[in-house]
Amino acid sequence: MAHIEDRWYKTLRHPTGRTERVKSELFGTGNRYRVRYITPDGRERSKSFPDRGKRDAEAFLVSTETDKLRGSYVDPVAGRMTFAEYAESWIRTRSFDESTRESTEFRVRKHLLPFFGSRQLASIKPGHIREWDAGMVGKLAPATRAVVFAHLRTILGAAVDDERIAKNPCSAKSVTPPRPVQRRVVPWRYDQVSAIRGGLAQRYRPMVDLGAGCGMRQGEILGLGVDDIDLDAGWVHVSRQVKLVRSRLVFGLPKNDRDRRVPLPDSVALVLRQHIDDFAPVSLTLPWENPANADRVTVPLLFTTTRRGAINRRTFDGKSWRPAVVAAGITPTRATGMHALRHFYASSLLDAGESIKALASYLGHADAGFTLRVYTHLMPASEERTRNAIDDLFGAGEKP
Structure with a gap:
């Protein structure tokens, strides 16, 4: 059963049945409150909060139990995997034809791992996405930036599906996906x-x-x-x-x-x-x-x-x-x-x-x-065809 433990105090029960709350050997050291709960897969987890943080501990406990009931709970331990570890696993298990796998490997390892590789999945925030994208301006062509960003969003989206993170930081409102410059095709003669x-x-x-x-x-x-x-x-x-x-x-x-x-x-x-x-x-x-x-x-x-x-x-x-x-x-x-x-x-x-x-x-x-x-x-301009069609209908030169 989930509960909040006060690590600075313990309860003694006397032979007479009387209980007494006394200071523990941990009094005054470390975090005071520890939330202990069971994950949906049966594992015990805990999170500690400092003195005067009881309300935060209670809010965390309520939030965790609510997420478990809704089926949206994400184990914090799962998000400790680094981006590099998860990205390599994603490349290995994703269904690609081999030529696409090769080009994807190259882009991920060259343009994503240097920035995100050592970060834990759960630590990647929308601000990190914006910082990375800003650093790529001028280094990568807009079309390449858009493709690499798509790889990043897909990888983090897969991490959401695998319940390693709760939401995809690439989908935040503050993150603007890079868009390739649309150049008009000029065909040869x-x-x-x-x-x-x-x-x-x-x-x-x-x-x-x-x-x-x-x-x-x-x-x-x-x-x-x-x-x-x-x-x-x-x-x-x-x-x-x-x-x-x-x-x-x-x-x-x-x-x-x-x-x-x-x-x-x-x-x-x-x-x-x-x-x-x-x-x-x-x-x-x-x-x-x-x-x-x-x-x-x-x-x-x-x-x-x-x-x-x-x-x-x-x-x-x-x-x-x-x-x-x-x-x-x-x-x-x-x-x-x-x-x-x-x-x-x-x-x-x-x-x-x-x-x-x-x-x-x-x-x-x-x-x-x-x-x-x-x-x-x-496509051929339609203006002249439109004029001719109406003229044919009403009769050239006639007034409506």
């Missing part, structure tokens, strides 16, 4: 795409056609097998990608773990037919998702290196793509990777009147709202 294509080796040029003509991601193009294209019906089945995990190449599912079908234009199909004639597909075997995985997958890849191996995107970007971008008169930035071909594809479809929902499906976006936010400014 056709002549720029054509110039980059011309700057690549012959065996790599159809990769540009697939990026600009089918909206495929770089890894999806690198993982495309000859069996994934239906040249006669005009479809591309995007079912895998080549990823770099812990410095090794692996096959894996496309982003968002969703495969999809994309319309294959006749012009791109013609290019692929010629590519298959010029460079026969090479069957290559790679691990699936995790380099340590015993499962192996064999795919007759359309695009391989001159040594008939799978293409490492980092090597390709440095030795082939970047020089072609420079040769086309474009200054290399983070926005001039192969992903820019997807923006060209999206802008072309929107300009032709394609719907956002269809575009999101072709691009492999999990949420059409994301597609709308990224590309809404590229």
Whole structure:
């Protein structure tokens, strides 16, 4: 039974039955009041309070018993685990694909553990979150800050679920989550795409056609097998990608773990037919998702290196793509990777009147709202169509 113990006094019972309250050997030393209670899992816990702190002890006792009745009790001992210990456990037990696990490990260990690592979970307050975020301004790009903050909030949210802390300090009203700067996509012109294509080796040029003509991601193009294209019906089945995990190449599912079908234009199909004639597909075997995985997958890849191996995107970007971008008169930035071909594809479809929902499906976006936010400014202006529609209805030049 929960109770408050006065450690400075003890009660003596005389043979006559009379009781007497006398000073204990602890009188005047240490905290006077000790609250003793049983946790929901049957463990005994205690908390001490100083002299003149009886009201605080009583309030703590009432609060603890109320939390136990509500099912919201959190054992203070559970929150003594350090952030570093809990974060490592979270990374180990969280369900990730291996490439995501690798990048998450890197961000947590580089940007979170130096500040939070030695702190106990229960000691992390909203002020610490604000202090960390302020220290990251100027050190990390806004987009990276937002991603790392999301990791921090998710880790502390998991600690709440595991009943190690009562609430997530990242969710406090005084904490403002960092937001990435929304930059407007400026798609390349056709002549720029054509110039980059011309700057690549012959065996790599159809990769540009697939990026600009089918909206495929770089890894999806690198993982495309000859069996994934239906040249006669005009479809591309995007079912895998080549990823770099812990410095090794692996096959894996496309982003968002969703495969999809994309319309294959006749012009791109013609290019692929010629590519298959010029460079026969090479069957290559790679691990699936995790380099340590015993499962192996064999795919007759359309695009391989001159040594008939799978293409490492980092090597390709440095030795082939970047020089072609420079040769086309474009200054290399983070926005001039192969992903820019997807923006060209999206802008072309929107300009032709394609719907956002269809575009999101072709691009492999999990949420059409994301597609709308990224590309809404590229949608054709509707003002003239509105004027023409009303004029056609009422008759041009007539007054209402």
